[in-house]
Amino acid sequence: MIDLVTLGESMALFTARRTGLLRHARDFGLSVGGAESNLAIGVTRLGRRAAWIGRVGADEFGELLRSTLAGEGVDVQGMIVDPDAPTGLMIKNRRTSEMVDVRYYRSGSAGSRLRPEDLDVSLIRSARVLHITGITLALSASAREAVRVAVAEARDAGVTVSTDVNYRRALWSPEEASAVLRETVATTDVLFATEAEARLIVDGADPAALAGALSDLGPRHVLIKRGPLGAVELSDGVVRHAEPYHVTELDPVGAGDAFAAGWLAETLEGAGPERRLATACAAGAFAVAADGDWESLPRRSDLDRLRPADAVSR
Amino acid sequence: MIDLVTLGESMALFTARRTGLLRHARDFGLSVGGAESNLAIGVTRLGRRAAWIGRVGADEFGELLRSTLAGEGVDVQGMIVDPDAPTGLMIKNRRTSEMVDVRYYRSGSAGSRLRPEDLDVSLIRSARVLHITGITLALSASAREAVRVAVAEARDAGVTVSTDVNYRRALWSPEEASAVLRETVATTDVLFATEAEARLIVDGADPAALAGALSDLGPRHVLIKRGPLGAVELSDGVVRHAEPYHVTELDPVGAGDAFAAGWLAETLEGAGPERRLATACAAGAFAVAADGDWESLPRRSDLDRLRPADAVSR
Amino acid sequence: MIDLVTLGESMALFTARRTGLLRHARDFGLSVGGAESNLAIGVTRLGRRAAWIGRVGADEFGELLRSTLAGEGVDVQGMIVDPDAPTGLMIKNRRTSEMVDVRYYRSGSAGSRLRPEDLDVSLIRSARVLHITGITLALSASAREAVRVAVAEARDAGVTVSTDVNYRRALWSPEEASAVLRETVATTDVLFATEAEARLIVDGADPAALAGALSDLGPRHVLIKRGPLGAVELSDGVVRHAEPYHVTELDPVGAGDAFAAGWLAETLEGAGPERRLATACAAGAFAVAADGDWESLPRRSDLDRLRPADAVSR
Amino acid sequence: MIDLVTLGESMALFTARRTGLLRHARDFGLSVGGAESNLAIGVTRLGRRAAWIGRVGADEFGELLRSTLAGEGVDVQGMIVDPDAPTGLMIKNRRTSEMVDVRYYRSGSAGSRLRPEDLDVSLIRSARVLHITGITLALSASAREAVRVAVAEARDAGVTVSTDVNYRRALWSPEEASAVLRETVATTDVLFATEAEARLIVDGADPAALAGALSDLGPRHVLIKRGPLGAVELSDGVVRHAEPYHVTELDPVGAGDAFAAGWLAETLEGAGPERRLATACAAGAFAVAADGDWESLPRRSDLDRLRPADAVSR
Amino acid sequence: MIDLVTLGESMALFTARRTGLLRHARDFGLSVGGAESNLAIGVTRLGRRAAWIGRVGADEFGELLRSTLAGEGVDVQGMIVDPDAPTGLMIKNRRTSEMVDVRYYRSGSAGSRLRPEDLDVSLIRSARVLHITGITLALSASAREAVRVAVAEARDAGVTVSTDVNYRRALWSPEEASAVLRETVATTDVLFATEAEARLIVDGADPAALAGALSDLGPRHVLIKRGPLGAVELSDGVVRHAEPYHVTELDPVGAGDAFAAGWLAETLEGAGPERRLATACAAGAFAVAADGDWESLPRRSDLDRLRPADAVSR
């Protein structure tokens, strides 16, 4: 029995081991990444069952994606091997101690060729949550259609729909994104966005105002992620402010996916609003305080090892 | 004053540090590669001046190509930065101690968008040798046209035309290649091919017969590369057999480019037929006896350090 | 539906990256290893479904074992997490270019605490092959009993029993092994052994004689593994000699497991005797020609890339 | 002439090079570690002569321990090679930028089999300081007895006894530790403890109170280590507060051993109370501001390169 | 057309990858370094054309220097290969997270044998800026004479002379330096110094006073570099205070060269005083916020990615 289904593109990920310009990097690590599979791993590591749907190439990078996700316990029965297109690539490097750059080789990739026929509809209808992101909406026309079909099936079957805005400038313009996202938000139960992403869709003076404006478009739960400043949640008309955790950041990529994974996993556990928000923040803290986009996502036993920032002064 | 001009696509090259399946590789080195730039480096390292013409993306991998080639002393004034397409990628790994696999991300790359307008015609006309390969012929229609224009300009200006067949299955079919190569050979003064490549164009029972059949199509010099078995040259009606050098092979990629570089550099030096063939074999031996596609190409001072295979028993 | 079930101990495996004495090694890689899980991976990679049964500690090395095996597609539903004992360790280093040393920290390990109650009997009874090794017989009294129960269940259900002698001097004496193995061979349908291992059980002047003597004890198929000299099979009274493949050996560990995996996978495919023996030898060649105990095991598509040794001179 | 003798267990130490879960670590360094040998190295590096007594296995890790300690100038004539048990192992990894995990494979190790007969009594009686830790007390009954004998010999010969509580939860319970430590403190001249460790033995509202309560049990000098908050010393009825040094922490392990080494080395030098406390803090700062448990311990010439935290604002 | 010419010694640079004592380092990276070539790279990367003059050995480290500088686009036509002396070496390691040590093997090096005859006088006379440092003044008598000749030629041709004090204790005493520097400053248009370096030449209560006193000796522009505290500029009688940028420092070496490169590149661009000072600080920030002495120097497109420290609180 699958708790959560998500769909999107995951890629092979080369990460430079040296901080500085990519041209001087001489050592790279290889892993995989993708917002939706990061989330699926995060949910799985916290004890819930998640499935990932997507296309990979008939190549070793596709095998790497399969073995990594299966190894992490994510259900990959919905993974499709595309015989005609390669698995996409990401190249990540740290320009300085403060700046991370990511570059994609995903044009024409297997992952971007996702289409409605790829969906295992019964898998979606029998899950408790369907999670989608703005990235998949931006990959290609067929991928966007696949998301729409998935959402329609989920809503028809009473499955909670969760959306992470996850705006990627390399994939579409703010104008194009704005229209599509506005429409998507209207069919969403849970919405995750940063302040900047929220402003692509609505106006608002501060995080709470943005959450309110987004909530007016439909979602019952709106989560505004503020990075080192914590988070703001508006659920059922109640605003909650989450304390951040004090950690030394090693790799900021994946923090948002971790946050959503924490929130959704606790919701699937039946946790109350305080705990699901605290776990969301904790998951984000673990994600940034170690190397890798998803490798450091917390196990249940890790959660007690972090203290909120205001606890430090006690 | 440039001795030799070549044109083609070079790419960023990720090489797995572990022998085995790519999915288990966790450490990669980054360098650059490309048959034509390998050759330009090889000619430069043996003391002649070479220029490389090609397109790179407006990205750090393009900068890596520029700094690597310029650092090696290759003239890169003909390098064009394409604002709209990325630098292509190669991924190389050793499947076992005997098998090397290479995979490309070059579809739609800057390099494949080479076109006749990119050529610095005066550079070509003032050189002594123009070197082309079958790879550039196969990249795209515009790249093939660029090669044709370059060859026509060279011939018109009395510049020697050198061609390395360099057949790549991933780029075109044997049938498509056969027709184009036949036509190309007819406008070539020097031709480099393996036995298998020769058979794409002509028939022949053995290397000497193949060389003869190719020579009948036009080239004054035909070089049949036989890897660890040495090489056969047919020049001005005389057949020469080259002894191989005994080395432990570490990386076979680039051996053919090294061979052609050795032969052409010695020709530009005015060396006689024995020496240009010996240097060609020596360059190939250096190329395979160390890591990297071109990094190990010999300096002049290295040439004396190798002994032909039959010298071992003395 | 599972084709093959095996049971045993797998461990975290530290491998020194430098050739020489362990005291001078400063860089180690981490993977996992174990004869039975190596075999399960090998069978899986050739397209058949395999399950591994064993105990791991409630620690990160146990998680590494789970994620590695699941990632490779091995069924790990029969993996048991022992809350009271740690996952065992192996330390592997290459003393010289020719000598590999392995050291174990497995005394009191979770894996050695395997016991009959750990077995998923229905899994065993519904499989087509049960594969066991002499290592599990030597781990502990409870592990030996678990093997005996598994074999008894398999035989009762008409499941083929396959045994790899896999003698480990660190675990038991030749005398102790001899008695137990003799008894085990009598209940085995397929037997894998090196010449030295065969001599622990029977006498014989040469591989064929040893195979005959072993066959007399019960097994229908006896495979004598001879490393770089190939292999001898005695099946249904017919002796076959397998040509070895010429490869440069990088890591000899796991060659025997690969051989058995190749033979069993082809048998499960319904292949004839020539092909199953050829695939067994090919799998062994792949295993030794790259780094790692199991990482280099062949995919189906790899098998065509090797040529037998006598093909080289053609 | 040996200034200080200590006894305990040292182990081979594998350290993950990547921050995150151990299951994702792929690169490990190898060194050695152990509270008592760390201290012996620290005392040696500051110019005094120290000897380490303990057991190692008849294996390469034992050789690594011997060569490392001898290489650092520690007297290892009291090292015993146990033919029947292996050298223990430690596995260290950084879970996040803030959390370090250590895991042991020391059950049944050579080091834990230390016993009274292993002691070179004349070496202990002729030294000026005997240093023991709570770890050795917890290793095994024979190791505890060895500590007791060593202390008795030292006291009989007028040798100063120094004790570091060094409580390890993996080795014994707080209750078990409490009783043994209380007894040990009574025979100690110098006592090192963290606040938490002090509370295993006595009660007290703050560090000074804890030091007072411990002092009442016997020790003339009590040092309460407070990590980044500095330290408190109670000696001969006088309380001193040590300023911490501001450093970026890279590896917290070994800080306590460094502190004790600094304090004892200066005491052996005949330094006054201000300097011995300042050097203790400086040694701790060096230990945490670089990689390794003991590698970064200060040379005499290093001590001037650190400034106390309050000096920063001058 | 060259904008800036500089002359000095560059060396092969081994950098320890581990933080701690050099004796425990086991992995080193290889690059090149030298204050003047660092500056030439910095000026080039910001879009101006720079040339470096100096001697290297007829060895692979000399080739490394040539290929690195040429690869970075620095004009190296003035590089001289000395057949009789080796390229010098630097060994850099991080003693702790806060302390970096550098050690030289440059006694008798090719670089230190620079002499007036090595200068391409027409290159200097046709440039817009000549940049020298106190390091070259201290290398040898012939190098000092070469600097003097270069400055005289520049002044005669109306070329702006820029000087970075760059005091190196290992090369000369404060007394020796003081006299030579005082004389040098008198012939300088632009002067870069830290506070400590300024005090080798003049007295002054604070940075502005030091700048004033230095300005009185001749320079029209005096820049006092204050590291994390920013910088003070006195130009044409106007004092400007530069805000520092907040970055996490990874490698402090090269910050001063970066600062001077930023200031000079903007001056060559014709930028106003605010911008040249801001770019100088930004270049320094980039230099310290990534690995390597010069590798992280900013491209033009990088400059917008940094914010001054006081912007953080907005």
Added chain:
Amino acid sequence: MIDLVTLGESMALFTARRTGLLRHARDFGLSVGGAESNLAIGVTRLGRRAAWIGRVGADEFGELLRSTLAGEGVDVQGMIVDPDAPTGLMIKNRRTSEMVDVRYYRSGSAGSRLRPEDLDVSLIRSARVLHITGITLALSASAREAVRVAVAEARDAGVTVSTDVNYRRALWSPEEASAVLRETVATTDVLFATEAEARLIVDGADPAALAGALSDLGPRHVLIKRGPLGAVELSDGVVRHAEPYHVTELDPVGAGDAFAAGWLAETLEGAGPERRLATACAAGAFAVAADGDWESLPRRSDLDRLRPADAVSR
């Protein structure tokens, strides 16, 4: 009690991890090397007590030498720290799979400043063997004089004098070497030389003839080292030919030192002529079959693991 004393220069040794030109190496390991200390380690590892006399700088590389030799059990009481000169450096890289290059930074090094006053004469007089090499004779006038004094003391005290020719072209010319070596051989009891080295001193058609001619100059034992062809010994008028061992060579440096160490260690053990020659060859085989100049030298327990080449065909 010391069995063998040797004196010479040892250096820090940087070894490129990549095969190819040094300019492309990006990763280096750090160890130490020196013919005489290699020999001292080799003798120690085979169970005899050896002392090394030499100078090192007052720097971390000097500390590395001390800790490495002491760690290996070599007596370093005769090590002198030179406050005025640095420890020398060696840079080693593999140009191709067959060619190793070594480059030195030892001009003016501490090691080359060895002088007669540095000798611990009583240590030499009380040893059983004094071992010297041609390298120390070539380092400097004072070093040569130190060797002469050491030999004179040894002969006066009846200590066996052993000499390894160890000709280094970078240190002196064949002519200079020839005269000095001829004189040295006359005062030697045991002489080690390659064929080429022997020809610097005497003439001879083959190894046995060379050994005879050398023996005529004085030595009772002459050993001609022939690398992969084995060795020839002439002792007391009897010629013995040693079979080589078949190993894959990873690092040829240090093979000669290993050979001498094996021969001398067995002689010190009182072994007969067959065994001392076999151990010499085995030690050479171990030295080349793993990484490092001395790290792979055999322990006593290793010796049985090698088989002579002619055993392979049995």
